[in-house]
Amino acid sequence: MRSMPARADTTSLVQTALLLAVASVIGYVEAVMWPPLPVPGLKLGLANIAVIIALVSLGPARAAAVSFGRVLVVALASGTVGGPVFAMSLAGAAASLAVMVALRRFGPLFSVVGWAVAGSAVHCLAQLGVSAVFVGSTAPLALAPLSLGLSLPSGLVIGCTARLLISRIPRPVLSAAGR
Amino acid sequence: MTRGDHAIVALVVALALVVVPVTIGASVRSPAEAVLTGPAGSNSVPLDVPATYAVEGRGGVVTVRVADGRAWIAHAECPDGLCVRFGAAAPGRPVVCAPNGVAVSVQAGERGALDARTR
Structure with a gap:
């Protein structure tokens, strides 16, 4: 007979896998089909919706699995593993997740919209930083205003969409998975 | 949204x-020269002399065109070609090909200065 914690673990594992799959598909479609914006590495970042949902419903560890797993799967699918684009994606994902996890600790002071806006801005800055390292010049950092300006609507769209989707998830699912 | x-x-x-x-302050000045930065180092080129430059990047050659006082990446061997679509570089707004580690930036000249350079 299965114990309750084991069942909860299985539930969260399945949900993590589902969110990783969704994030990977969205990330790949965006990487291949979405017209790139005029800043290195900058995209709308719709895959981050899955990361935010994972952070709310499954916690930081599972959200990290979804975020980094998505970066790896998209890189494998698009043939950019180990290259500069992969490094930029990884840095952006790490910075974004770190900020969102930090904001999550403040409880109700920040909603998922705030997490998404902050995560989006930090994601862009981290990518520009890595881009500057690869170029060996501070020239990419001059794109920071444009990058930050574009990250704001992007973060708002992602945050509002994530909030809408989270409100549709049945509460027993959220509580069973670990919040 | 919360506070x-x-x-x-x-x-x-x-x-x-x-x-x-910072970038607006730079952009009101007339650009004087373009700086082509690649893995091998940087090189300044005049913007008033039409020319095509080949910069050796990490993943291939990046072709930079200079004409009409502007500089842009005309061709690059990179996954998304984002740098090619970016258009011409402007003061405070460089064109970057991150996969190749190449940047084209335009350095501002003096505000209201004569359109001439000395070496």
Whole structure:
């Protein structure tokens, strides 16, 4: 007979896998089909919706699995593993997740919209930083205003969409998975 | 949205606005030369002499065109070709091909200066 914690673990594992799959598909479609914006590495970042949902419903560890797993799967699918684009994606994902996890600790002071806006801005800055390292010049950092300006609507769209989707998830699912 | 969310939005806007004047201040000046930065180093080229430059990047050759006082990446061997679509570089707004580690930036000249250079 299965114990309750084991069942909860299985539930969260399945949900993590589902969110990783969704994030990977969205990330790949965006990487291949979405017209790139005029800043290195900058995209709308719709895959981050899955990361935010994972952070709310499954916690930081599972959200990290979804975020980094998505970066790896998209890189494998698009043939950019180990290259500069992969490094930029990884840095952006790490910075974004770190900020969102930090904001999550403040409880109700920040909603998922705030997490998404902050995560989006930090994601862009981290990518520009890595881009500057690869170029060996501070020239990419001059794109920071444009990058930050574009990250704001992007973060708002992602945050509002994530909030809408989270409100549709049945509460027993959220509580069973670990919040 | 909570108060905290509003604070984050305000912070991002403020951060962008703090950095913008630097680039706007540079852009009102007339550009004098382009700096082509690649893995092998940087090289300054005049903007008033039409030319095509080949910069050796990490993943292949990046072709930079200079004409009409502007510099842009005409061709690059990179996955998305984002740098090619970016258009011409402007003061404070470089064109970057991150996969190749190549950047084309335009250095501003003196405000109202004569259109001439000395070496």
